[in-house]
Amino acid sequence: MPASDDQGRDDDFHREEPMNTSDQEPVNTGDSEATNGKVLPFTLRPDSASTPEEIPVQERRDVLDAEEVRHPVLVDLPVARKPSWWESTREAKIRPLLPEWARSRRELTDRVRWLALYAGHTTAYHALRAPQYAGILLVRSPRGLWRVLVATHRWIYDAEGKPLRAAAVTASEYDKYVKLAEVRAERIRKRGLVAFLTLLVAAAGVYLLVSYSDALAWLVAAVAVGLLGKVGTPADKPVLGRAVVTSKAPKLTSEVVVRALAALGISGINQAVAKGPGITFPAPITRDGPGWRAEVDLPHGVTVTDVMERRDKLASGLRRPLGCVWPEPVSEEHAGRLVIWVGDQDMARAKPATWPLAKSGEADLFQSVPFGTDQRGRPVGVDLMFANMVIGAMPRMGKTFSLRVLVLAAALDPWVELVLWELKGTGDLGMFERVAHEYGSGADDDTLEGAMNSLRRLYKELERRSKTITRIAKENRALCPENKVTPQLSRNRKLGLHPIFAAIDECQELFSHEDYKDEAKKLAEGIIKRGPAMGIILVLATQRPDAQSLPPGVSANAGLRFCLRVMGQVENDMVLGTSSYKNGIRATTFGAKDKGIGYLVGATDDPQIVRSYYIDGPAAEKIVERACALRGRHGTITGHAAGESLVDESARPSYSLIADVASVIRADEAKIWSETVVDRLAELRPEVYGSWTELDGRAKANQLAAGLKPFGIETVQVYGRTEDGKAANRRGVERAEILSAARSLNRD
């Protein structure tokens, strides 16, 4: 860099002034050799006394372009201003008066119950062993008596002074020895008297008690034997056994945490640790539930995600099993604030908590329903109303079990209509037949058609409900302030706005079915988008969370997501939402034994790790029995549960697809494209075929093909011309075939 023209005009200007040391900014010509590549403090050109703002912009740019003068912008305040007491205190975080467990009624009851159980068990354990303890004490009492006698003798005869006297003899210190002997004689006299009097009082007391009653005599003897037995007990062989054996997890210390973080291979952490205290702890490491909680401020530039994605390495660094180590972000703080919770026990091995509604109680879907517990064993609930849910996992990881918890909760709300389809055919939801309005289990075409019919009904129901809600909102705004179903409206049977809980297990059977996939996707998307406000909750569970099994339009609109173990990033993001994997929310880190454990997104601001409540088949049956009785009382056992046929004969449509297709094909059309037929059908009967028109050309053809299949009609390739005259070859039907099928149906 060339030297400045101004160099030498005023030598003072060449001094590197420390920044902000005077009111008037120092001036520097910016000689490159002098600065040696260093960024200089804020400087002004020497040829004027003007401030930077007064220098013409172009001129300043030229100077910068030529790199003759550096102009670092002053960004820091000259003096760091300390916030006032008022400012800092007002912004301060208020710490709760009581610890979290004391504020939660459920947790408090849990603890009290546990304490009572613990006390009861310990008492019973020792009471049962009382004879054994008595025997041990009796056997050890002679040794205890001997120890008491020896100790008393040593005390009276001043045994503690013996080494001093011996030392005086060895050193031939006559005076000293005489003094010590006098002290000893004095002590023996006094202590002998105290011992004699004590013995006398004790003997008199014992004599009085013994002569008062035999029971007292026995009691005195027992106490004496007990005390002597205790004295005669060796230190390493206690009389009482342990009623409860606790396995103590190692204590978590800041040293252990820093060592583990430094072993993650994150360069930002390593550099900071090498330089000094790069990792800080904004709060002390404390016990939190059944584990330790450390709050950590990571070095600048390191994020919690960096640590979360190395959870296995962190566990290795902490020397704990993977299922014990749970790093998580603190969303209300900065991206580098990390909380590491280290459980005493592997989450998968911990005893599953009991579902709070297992024995008694009703649920209300307008409130949170208990779904599972987090790593600390705290209950986690989900607000199902106004939400939809997607559950995804690899096979056998607990998908159906977790869905079952939600269905049980819905069953225990007597106002909720249950629509349940289990498309695997194993009858995992079979116990709900007694309470479900619609139910089906199987992977066959009839069951799939039944599930499709349910979706079609719910889709239509959206329309009816939206009209009802609009009308109510117009008539009485207070009844429906937010244009959605309220608890009050849902209880009014005349309005038909009760919550509908629809669950489809193994939904991939529909979304990947050649004939149904397009329609199923459209219907599910519509329900998932518009259903929540109308009181319709759709829960979809799948063991194959990919784009074919769970259309992105469906998964993207689900408010609640629960992802148990999956194999890869795609499945993870499919269930938990885009970029979840990148943000460290990785259900891929769960192991094969982490059954029922998954990431729950949408229930709170931050994703949570939750283990769904474990309710096995027989327990679920019992709960459904209760739900059935409850619904019986409210008169809400309807549809399938009430023995009504799923296909209501009276409501069987008076039209038929084949007749409708026959009626929309003109006599001069020997062959016709399926999509043209669908458009004409929609005009003919919009309430039935209206939704088909929203499909694209190919999907319309698939839809018609699926509809005509039961009549034995297959679609064929039809050559024709589009509206703008272009030739095209598309799927279509032959008029003759349709007419013959329609005729034979009429004859039947």
Ligand SMILES: Nc1ncnc2c1ncn2[C@@H]1O[C@H](COP(=O)(O)OP(=O)(O)OP(=O)(O)O)[C@@H](O)[C@H]1O
């Ligand atoms: N919360 C839980 N706690 C402990 N074990 C569980 C939990 N949930 C499920 N399991 C265990 O996992 C096993 C598989 O559960 P489930 O049948 O729900 O799996 P799935 O994912 O539905 O399987 P598939 O895909 O084959 O239908 C169950 O037999 C059960 O023992």
